[in-house]
Amino acid sequence: MVNAQLYTRLNNGLDMPLLGLGVYDMHGPEAVTAIICALETGYRLIDTAAIYRNEAEVGQALRQSGLPRHQVFVTTKVSNAQQGYDQTLRAFDESLRRLGTDYVDLYLVHWPLKATRRATWQALEHLYDQKVLRAIGVANYLEPFLDELATYAQVVPALNQVEFSPYLYLESLLRRSQTDGTVLQAYTPLARGRRLDDPKLVALARQYGKTPAQIILRWLVQQGVSAIPKSVTPKRIRENFGIFDFSLAAADCQLINGFHENLRVVDDPLPLL
Ligand SMILES: NC(=O)c1ccc[n+]([C@@H]2O[C@H](COP(=O)([O-])OP(=O)(O)OC[C@H]3O[C@@H](n4cnc5c(N)ncnc54)[C@H](OP(=O)(O)O)[C@@H]3O)[C@@H](O)[C@H]2O)c1
Numbered sequence: 001m002v003n004a005q006l007y008t009r010l011n012n013g014l015d016m017p018l019l020g021l022g023v024y025d026m027h028g029p030e031a032v033t034a035i036i037c038a039l040e041t042g043y044r045l046i047d048t049a050a051i052y053r054n055e056a057e058v059g060q061a062l063r064q065s066g067l068p069r070h071q072v073f074v075t076t077k078v079s080n081a082q083q084g085y086d087q088t089l090r091a092f093d094e095s096l097r098r099l100g101t102d103y104v105d106l107y108l109v110h111w112p113l114k115a116t117r118r119a120t121w122q123a124l125e126h127l128y129d130q131k132v133l134r135a136i137g138v139a140n141y142l143e144p145f146l147d148e149l150a151t152y153a154q155v156v157p158a159l160n161q162v163e164f165s166p167y168l169y170l171e172s173l174l175r176r177s178q179t180d181g182t183v184l185q186a187y188t189p190l191a192r193g194r195r196l197d198d199p200k201l202v203a204l205a206r207q208y209g210k211t212p213a214q215i216i217l218r219w220l221v222q223q224g225v226s227a228i229p230k231s232v233t234p235k236r237i238r239e240n241f242g243i244f245d246f247s248l249a250a251a252d253c254q255l256i257n258g259f260h261e262n263l264r265v266v267d268d269p270l271p272l273l
Pocket residue numbers: 021022023024025047048110139140161162186187188189190191192193196213214228229230231232233236237239240266
């Protein structure tokens with residue numbers, strides 16, 4: 001059911017699938033197999049990063065899948081160690097080489113490091129001007145970082161990838177992103193599995209005949225938030241994609257908004273301010 005999935009339009013007109021495969025913490029043949037499984041399932045968005053050390057595996061899976069390059073949306077990110085203007089330009093070339101492609105769809109500043117985030121963003125703007133990537137964005141930019149970025153950015157970020165789940169429901173950041181025209185993308189959307197046994201969530205899953213993970217992912221995409229769950233398990237890769245044949249009632253979305261408990265499974269970016 002490849003065509004049944006939902007897309008969103010970035011602020012430069014580029015279409016991006018709302019649901020993708022995150023590939024943090026997978027390597028070698030395990031990663032290649034998982035990514036090919038996802039592509040066969042219908043995923044058309046892969047989220048990697050230089051720091052994940054698996055861009056080569058992403059490239060290999062893309063080629064092995066036989067899909068035309070333009071059909072898969074590939075995101076990668078500049079690592080903290082390579083931030084800064086010149087270093088970022090070099091880092092981008094290295095990512096392209098490892099991926100074995102001549103462009104990426106989306107390139108992100110991985111973390112808003114105080115000393116280097118401005119120069120890093122300016123390098124991304126330069127790469128965007130050069131048309132060697134299709135869109136640029138940021139990750140881990142909570143509102144104060146966006147306020148600062150707005151003072152010097154020439155290009156509005158197409159996307160902001162942040163930790164976000166029912167248990168970390170950043171409502172004001174979501175509203176801000178909608179106003180700015182920046183797509184919000186949820187990383188660790190499943191909170192690494194830590195709340196999949198939450199009785200409130202399990203009750204909803206029973207009601208809809210779906211799994212807890214599917215309820216969370218549907219809640220995200222239904223409000224236009226992109227989600228990039230990670231799995232190396234074929235059954236779960238398919239399960240996580242099975243969210244395009246039902247929808248949640250508005251009242252149930254409201255209910256899920258109330259699951260918020262400020263749960264973070266990754267570092268809080270705010271101390272970097
Ligand atoms: N920008 C950033 O700073 C940043 C930070 C963190 C993550 N990310 C991105 O976001 C992606 C997702 O985040 P994440 O990998 O940290 O966490 P996640 O997607 O919330 O959770 C992944 C974990 O949940 C398990 N899982 C997946 N589907 C499941 C299901 N249907 N039922 C039960 N368990 C399931 C996976 O196990 P198996 O793999 O064993 O199946 C894995 O242990 C990453 O891969 C990465 O691309 C970005």
